[in-house]
Amino acid sequence: MPARSLALLLWLWPMGVSAQFIQFNFQVDAEVTIEVMQPLDFGAMIRESEQTIGFSDLNAGIFAVSVINAAEILLEVIPTDSLTAAEEVYCLGRRCAMPVQLRFALYSGSDPRLGLEPAGLLDLPPSGRAYHVPSTGSQGQYSRFYILVGGRAEVGSAPEGAYVGDVTVLIHY
Numbered sequence: 001m002p003a004r005s006l007a008l009l010l011w012l013w014p015m016g017v018s019a020q021f022i023q024f025n026f027q028v029d030a031e032v033t034i035e036v037m038q039p040l041d042f043g044a045m046i047r048e049s050e051q052t053i054g055f056s057d058l059n060a061g062i063f064a065v066s067v068i069n070a071a072e073i074l075l076e077v078i079p080t081d082s083l084t085a086a087e088e089v090y091c092l093g094r095r096c097a098m099p100v101q102l103r104f105a106l107y108s109g110s111d112p113r114l115g116l117e118p119a120g121l122l123d124l125p126p127s128g129r130a131y132h133v134p135s136t137g138s139q140g141q142y143s144r145f146y147i148l149v150g151g152r153a154e155v156g157s158a159p160e161g162a163y164v165g166d167v168t169v170l171i172h173y
Contacts, residue, residue, distance in 0.1 A: 032073075032171050037062040037146075038113070040102075040167075042083075042153045050154040055105050056116045061149030063169060066142040074172040075131050075147070077104050077124060083153060083163035091158070098158045100165060102151035106131060112146050121148075 040061030042051045053059050067073060082097040089096045109120035122131075124147065131145075147169060 031068050031173050033066045034169060034171070035064045035066075037064050040149045040151065045153070045155045047155055047157060050152060052152045053150045055103075055107075055112075055121065055148040055150045057150065060112075061167075062112055063147040063149070064144060065147060065169075065171065066144050067171075067173070068142050073131055075106070075124060076170040076172070077147070078168040078170070079104070080165035080167060083165040085158075086162040086164045089159055089161055096158050096161075096163075098153060098155055098163055100151055100153045102149060102167065105148045105150075107146040107148050112148060 038061060040053060041059040042053060043059060045051050079102040081099065081101075083100050085096040091097075104124040106122040106124050107116065107120050108122075109117045149167065153163075
């Protein structure tokens, strides 16, 4: 009896089996990344002096922005209007500060530390600006551009020490 059961089972089992498998991979990346390549550095200054840093100066600030497959983004820069003493040094009851006027530009050329091409430079007002990021044409590829920071600092009668300030860059994707 067991032999008949085995023969019946083999007869019911399909003779050919085929299968197809599809393998896929994907990676989740940030849509926007910002890297501070170089902070704006006014260098050593003396009292009652001022220093101006242009976009092509070695001490200009540089942000590298990478955007994945974007058509248009809105950039907004929120600058500071003063540099504040890094340590607790007070002038007239407040932490000592010196005025600063910052300027910003978008640059779409190659690494700006290697030299600027004037055609790739676009002034960026602090209030924000829509910017069209050229598509790379390949899904998952990044377009890269730079935000350059320059400006002027006036020391006045501020005491010696290190002075710092923050700039906020908002990117609406």
